[in-house]
Amino acid sequence: MFRKGERTGAPDLTLLSARSREGLKIGLSVSKKVGGAVVRNRVKRLLREAIRPLEDSIFKGCMYVIVAHPSLADKPYCEVCRQVRLVFERAGRLTC
RNA sequence: CGAGCUAGCCGGGUUGCCGCAUGAAAUAUUUGAGGAAAGUCCGAGCAUCAAUGGGCAAGAGUGCAAGCUAACUACUUGUGAAGGCGACUUCAAGGACAGUGCAACAGAAAAAUACCGCCCAAAAGGUUUCCCCUUUCGGGUAAGGAUGGAAAGGCGAGGUAAGAGCUCACCCGCAAAUUGGCGACAAGGCGCGAUGUAAACCCCACUCGAUGCAAGAUCGGGAGCAUUUAUGCAGCCCUAGCGCUCCCCACAUCGCUUGAGCGAUAUAGCGAUAUACCGCCUAGAUAGAUGGCAACCGAACACAGAACUCGGCUUACAGACUAACUCGUGCU
RNA sequence: GCGGGAGUGACUCAGUGGUAGAGUGUCACCUUGCCAAGGUGAAAGUCGCGGGUCCGAGUCCCGUCUCCCGCU
8 A cells, every 4th residue: 555555645644545356445554653552542533433424425446544644643523524524535536 | 827747539420412342132232441551670370391390500689577468579567777846758778807809089008008207226427525416227106297088996194215095084986794575676884996898799598490372272284304212302410201303374263351359347457468248240352442523510621541360669640639647827 | 562772072982980082073273366185272061861879970779761673
């Protein structure tokens, strides 16, 4: 994914997407630079919650990885939601 | 009222909708992070390693006493030392006449020494009768000598050729008999006067086999050596035992949560803790589960996320509460 | 999860318990018509942080923080 994927950016996160035959798969990458265990778990939860309402409208033929930047750690939920929607729109993967 | 000190406790709760993991089980429901889950600094369980069964070496750790515990270097209560007016707090707290090393600079000298000084005797010289002065050699001495963290117990008197605990008074330190205490130790003081450093090596006493759930168990295939002896398998030895070595595939299931478990009460104990009885079941994932949107409570804002499990230690921490005690001030 | 190492001038590193050093760089002066090279001199250190042992700690001991590496 990191070698071949197509990159799309937002202020505090990056989306990698690549064609796959296995259907929709979404991974999260939150490195130690973001924070300790508590902070990283929270970031992952917020990202999952942000993806959940979009799940039906995302293009099914790809695998995705969302990379969180350290600046995402102190953003509120609505901001995370906005950026996730933005990054999928920019990549042209939303079908609705 | 102010300042302090010690111990303990909490560190969110309730409701609705959507969502995650798990159990029972079949559409509705059970349970779901911490006081430190952290650091990994100690101690155990459990597992494997040739039985790690007995002994040795090497290495590591600990170092006041009694108790407590499954165990401990932890903990409790004491002893001693240091700090604080006090409540109280802190302490790796054995041994320096078993041995070795080190003590920079300064200083005569750093562990036993005579450089200067002081004193005695002899010789030579000056003077020349002596006294006195200078030099050399030999001996005595630790009173004085700008140092240093530390200088051979301190200070005064006697004493002496000069001096010296050599003797004496007062003080300092070590300390035998005896007495009290289970003990550390305390009181006591015959006698004695020893540099410091063991958190330098070390000595003495005591303790420790190694590796860790990524341990390991179950399930598959292949190669080499050996052919029931021997070789080989542990740091070394003894006894017992065993075919040995290597590679690939796979990550499924088990280990995986009921345990030296938690809570209340009573009894024993100053306490750590123990005993009895009653009640409770309280995460178990495997890319790794607790979140989102709202409402209310007076405010919900700290440090922070289980990964085999327990007992401690250490470190981080917004705020809230309870009790005992100490010091100061004012009033009665 | 388990184990090991490092932290010293701006940078790279030395450093037996006894005044903290070297090279590169920086600054000033000399040299040159100017620059470089060369020469002379100077400044720059909470020895990661907090305690302890010691007369005295960068060094020894304990705790702590950050970074790096290995097993897997």
